[in-house]
Amino acid sequence: MSPLENDTLLRALAREPTEYTPVWLMRQAGRYLPEYRRTRARAGSFTALMRSPELCVEVALQPLERYPLDAAIVFSDILAVPDAMGLGLSFAEGEGPRLAHPVRDEQAVARLSLPDLSALEYVLQAVRKTRRALAGRVPLIGFAGSPYTLACYMVEGAASDEFPTVKRMLYSRPDLLHRILEVNAAAVADLLNAQIEAGAQVVMLFDTWGGNLSAHGYETFSLAYSRKVFASLVREAEGRRVPVILFTRGGGSWLEAMAESGCDAVGLDWTVDPRDARRRIGARVALQGNLDPAALLAPPECARSEARRVLEAFGPAAGHVFNLGHGIGPKADPDSVAAVVDEVRTYSRKIRAAR
């Protein structure tokens, strides 16, 4: 393996001082980039793209060619796991993902079992090849969906505003949901450990739907299982700690609990006041976030000034990784993304100098 040229992200995640605030963007390889849309068109479908390690490398590297980002993230989809469980993933054009065989009753839950990692070999190939292609330029982030977020799709069969089928199961047959979550936690831990072995230097757990739970439900059905995942992870590879980031969209009320879950960093969505988060969490973990992704719909100078506001709110203290508060949308302006990344690099140096 090539030595790591830029370890700013890893140092920030370890809450060590850095010369500037490292930056990467959730869904930085995505539809807002014309070059991504071209690769996806060549692949024929999102599923074909996701299953081609070569094309995954190509799209994972595209944003790094445009912007001086401090990390790459493996190109994949959190639903690779339920797909490997045999639930039949597809993406209808212009709609979200669908699972052909949702897990809604006792029988379906009983049939559920841990997927063989061979069914996820394409993800691990993408990790290995992307790591090789990066050649030490920046660290590579691996990821998975949280056990609860995967369960949301597995029970509902698709994305939803309110996930009524999941909620009905949660309140009327919590035993079934717990069984699904047990399987998911083991599957996610296996996949993340395999990604680490394949070369991922950071791993992130995306709890996209945890925010639809009550406080008690979040603890019981989401965080308890994320904790199990964290407890099962290999935390060192190549002589370095492999930091773990936990992001729960809508988790602003539960930051203290998230910080104590065994992760190294908590991802903040855009609704959280960074000063407030620091005050509540202290220096226990690093923080990642949290520009409103909608700021990238505005012209570059507007997006730039919003990025500055976020940097000021986090201040110069160690342990901040700049990111969005949620994934980049397909209508983000690539020039506004450029302005934001540039502002993070330059303004965070200024803040440190003025300290």
Place this chain on the structure above:
Amino acid sequence: MSPLENDTLLRALAREPTEYTPVWLMRQAGRYLPEYRRTRARAGSFTALMRSPELCVEVALQPLERYPLDAAIVFSDILAVPDAMGLGLSFAEGEGPRLAHPVRDEQAVARLSLPDLSALEYVLQAVRKTRRALAGRVPLIGFAGSPYTLACYMVEGAASDEFPTVKRMLYSRPDLLHRILEVNAAAVADLLNAQIEAGAQVVMLFDTWGGNLSAHGYETFSLAYSRKVFASLVREAEGRRVPVILFTRGGGSWLEAMAESGCDAVGLDWTVDPRDARRRIGARVALQGNLDPAALLAPPECARSEARRVLEAFGPAAGHVFNLGHGIGPKADPDSVAAVVDEVRTYSRKIRAAR
């Protein structure tokens, strides 16, 4: 006016001791009730129902015939205000509301003006008639959408997952959004004062979409204008204080600021831990909430035990109004609603007795 027989809600909102925890449910008059669906069918459309003060009385009283609720809420829609501004409200079957003339550019914003209250006379008629029909049984709640939430619909033209048009305006032309919010704040204050004059004994501001803002954005574009509304309200009528409730869905991170906005009570969505809310807000204001509305999709005994959990989390201290953390959905089971209301009445007495 008939004397008020049941003032439990008013006493709880004033943080005075009550024999049990008062309960009402956001959207308690709604599609989950077969009798509501029949009235709506008779009206022909939601718009016709909303514009008929007689039918509004009918549906506002329906849930009180079924359940021992401690309040009625005027039947209306927050979009009556933009409709009165001439933006052309309609409801397509199975879809959400539409505004035919969204306010998206400088010209449209310049044309915007305060609606004449005569265009909202049907809302005030509904207030007067519902108050009369209640004959002092329970207090009547009036309401309006928050200036920001109204602006979301006015700019976007419809509900949306992420309100990209609103966000683009917010980040690129904040001056236009501020102008809309100024007009909205004045219109909402006028409407709420008129509702109070017509007989509303409590008023509530629904900030359904405030939670899509960043912390800074919430302060600047939502709370600042809710504060203006509160500052303009007549706070006493018929020799009693008219308490004001502020509800922001997704506002869990901002409870302290909400509590200091000039309202008498803060509505909590279902993601907030009530113990945490009490700790953060103290006794400055009353709290309203916060059962997950999805608990009403489960059988009565499951919903009942979830209601008990919420009551325990709030504890026996004065100043709690039981409610959902968001409006009742159309698929709620009326029997589960009955179980929840019954549990609140009986279990909250037990908690007080055991104190």
